[in-house]
Amino acid sequence: MGTSATTTNGHPPSTEVVLEFQDVELGFDRHLVLRGVSFQLHRGETKVLFGVAGSGKSVLLKLALGLLKPDSGTIIVLGEEVTSMTEQQLFGLRRRIGMVFQESALFDSLTVEENVAFRLMEEHLPRDEVRERVTEALRFVELEHTIDKFPAQLSGGMRRRVAIARAIITQPEIIFYDSPTGGLDPITSTTIVELLVKQRDVYQTSALMVTHRLQDGFTMATHRFDRQRGEMVKVKNSDVNTNTSFLILRDGKVIFDGTGRELAGSTDEYIKEYIS
Amino acid sequence: MFRNSPEQAIKERVLAVQEYSLLAGEAVANLARRPRYLSDMILQADFIGFGSLPIVGLTGLSIGAVLALQTSTTLQQFGSVSLTGQLVSFSMIKEIGPVLTSLMLAGRAATGMASELGSMKVTEQIDAMRALGTDPVKKLVTPRVVSTVIMLFFLTILSDLMGLLGGYIVASGRLGLSTQQYWTSTYQQLQFPDVFQGLLKPFFFGFIIATVGCYYGVSTKGGTQGVGRSTTQAMVASSVLILIVDFFLTQLLIWIFGR
Numbered sequence: 001m002g003t004s005a006t007t008t009n010g011h012p013p014s015t016e017v018v019l020e021f022q023d024v025e026l027g028f029d030r031h032l033v034l035r036g037v038s039f040q041l042h043r044g045e046t047k048v049l050f051g052v053a054g055s056g057k058s059v060l061l062k063l064a065l066g067l068l069k070p071d072s073g074t075i076i077v078l079g080e081e082v083t084s085m086t087e088q089q090l091f092g093l094r095r096r097i098g099m100v101f102q103e104s105a106l107f108d109s110l111t112v113e114e115n116v117a118f119r120l121m122e123e124h125l126p127r128d129e130v131r132e133r134v135t136e137a138l139r140f141v142e143l144e145h146t147i148d149k150f151p152a153q154l155s156g157g158m159r160r161r162v163a164i165a166r167a168i169i170t171q172p173e174i175i176f177y178d179s180p181t182g183g184l185d186p187i188t189s190t191t192i193v194e195l196l197v198k199q200r201d202v203y204q205t206s207a208l209m210v211t212h213r214l215q216d217g218f219t220m221a222t223h224r225f226d227r228q229r230g231e232m233v234k235v236k237n238s239d240v241n242t243n244t245s246f247l248i249l250r251d252g253k254v255i256f257d258g259t260g261r262e263l264a265g266s267t268d269e270y271i272k273e274y275i276s
Numbered sequence: 277m278f279r280n281s282p283e284q285a286i287k288e289r290v291l292a293v294q295e296y297s298l299l300a301g302e303a304v305a306n307l308a309r310r311p312r313y314l315s316d317m318i319l320q321a322d323f324i325g326f327g328s329l330p331i332v333g334l335t336g337l338s339i340g341a342v343l344a345l346q347t348s349t350t351l352q353q354f355g356s357v358s359l360t361g362q363l364v365s366f367s368m369i370k371e372i373g374p375v376l377t378s379l380m381l382a383g384r385a386a387t388g389m390a391s392e393l394g395s396m397k398v399t400e401q402i403d404a405m406r407a408l409g410t411d412p413v414k415k416l417v418t419p420r421v422v423s424t425v426i427m428l429f430f431l432t433i434l435s436d437l438m439g440l441l442g443g444y445i446v447a448s449g450r451l452g453l454s455t456q457q458y459w460t461s462t463y464q465q466l467q468f469p470d471v472f473q474g475l476l477k478p479f480f481f482g483f484i485i486a487t488v489g490c491y492y493g494v495s496t497k498g499g500t501q502g503v504g505r506s507t508t509q510a511m512v513a514s515s516v517l518i519l520i521v522d523f524f525l526t527q528l529l530i531w532i533f534g535r
């Protein structure tokens with residue numbers, strides 16, 4: 001990318017760091033899952049995290065949310081060091097972050113409306129305002145008609161979209177996506193990726209997306225959301241930066257952290273084989 | 277049989293006790309913190325209390341009737357069948373009512389909590405709740421503890437009454453006692469310490485049922501198989517704890533009241 005590159009929202013890329021891992025290590029049952037992981041995520045940036053199954057991708061997201069504690073190292077999220085915060089302190093921070101779990105993790109005893117509205121209900125917002133914002137969030141994921149259904153009545157792809165609506169309803173500053181297209185058919189996967197691109201380009205939300213599907217990451221990097229047409233389009237102008245970078249984990253270590261162009265030009269044998 | 281070394285197994289047990297104690301302590305401490313999730317408490321009270329009415333009522337009635345039958349055969353030898361009501365009321369109110377109701381509720385509510393929270397744990401719903409900035413202990417555990425403690429108290433009273441009624445059916449139907457004779461003997465010898473003992477125990481047992489059920493639920497590991505395991509463990513552990521605590525609590529109360 002040229003130095004004059006602008007992001008899809010027309011602004012130069014931000015230098016503000018919203019998430020930082022510093023030499024983070026974590027092990028389970030005497031087996032190290034993450035080994036000295038360090039990287040940064042900037043405001044408005046989307047970082048796609050690649051890695052084979054068991055490479056520690058999901059664990060990394062849980063660490064960033066403070067759902068797990070590292071054995072060593074430091075994690076800073078939105079200027080706060082999560083590694084030294086208590087669970088009670090973390091609840092406040094987590095309200096500024098969105099998370100889409102691998103299997104959606106919708107509350108199966110609640111309706112779609114109650115699931116999406118969960119955080120707003122916890123804040124005791126007026127019922128009318130809650131309903132309006134839930135409808136808006138569901139419209140974003142094109143699932144307005146499912147508002148009164150229960151998660152069990154939805155398909156896997158629909159559940160994933162409801163999970164996205166639940167994550168974005170409060171317009172968080174960062175969103176973590178844990179394999180948002182995992183186990184879905186190609187068409188539904190494209191719908192989900194389009195939603196992520198839309199969220200990135202319309203709201204400029206910083207995001208860390210875990211996936212093992214290369215095409216999802218590359219689509220994120222090579223497409224932008226066209227508001228006029230209301231759909232995702234391929235980026236043609238090389239001056240437009242989709243503000244999407246890549247991180248590759250191998251055996252718990254970061255072996256690549258850079259742009260799509262750098263990834264394509266990598267001479268590392270493992271990376272070449274991985275992206276081929 | 278130990279999965280790991282004996283030392284490792286002992287450490288795991290100690291850790292489990294520590295985690296259970298922390299969870300139980302936090303559940304109580306949450307009573308002083310907002311939000312208090314009143315609607316969740318009412319929902320749980322409905323499930324635990326109202327939902328358990330038939331089984332608790334039936335058990336109380338049946339045990340009361342059996343007690344009257346069993347004691348009357350002994351009392352007949354001494355010509356004291358008229359004391360049947362007294363024996364039924366003493367047994368039901370002081371001991372059998374609270375313990376049996378608690379064991380029934382352990383089978384219904386502790387297992388229900390373990391399986392429900394266990395399913396939520398393995399499907400990452402509890403993590404999702406934490407990620408949404410909500411404390412799962414406050415939202416899921418505390419309402420269950422409060423509801424169980426309150427509802428077990430009332431269920432025990434119901435069980436006691438049904439037990440007395442069961443005794444009355446046998447006493448009047450088979451032993452030929454008059455209504456006045458039976459009911460007079462049931463309350464004549466009862467004193468405050470007896471009733472106090474019977475009504476104090478449900479608070480302890482209710483706390484055990486809810487905290488043990490929730491603990492096994494939130495610490496579930498290993499998918500659906502793990503949920504099944506947690507459910508069984510919750511039933512066994514809560515029942516054993518109820519029986520152990522009952523023994524020591526009874527000792528203590530007898531020491532305090534002298535009866």
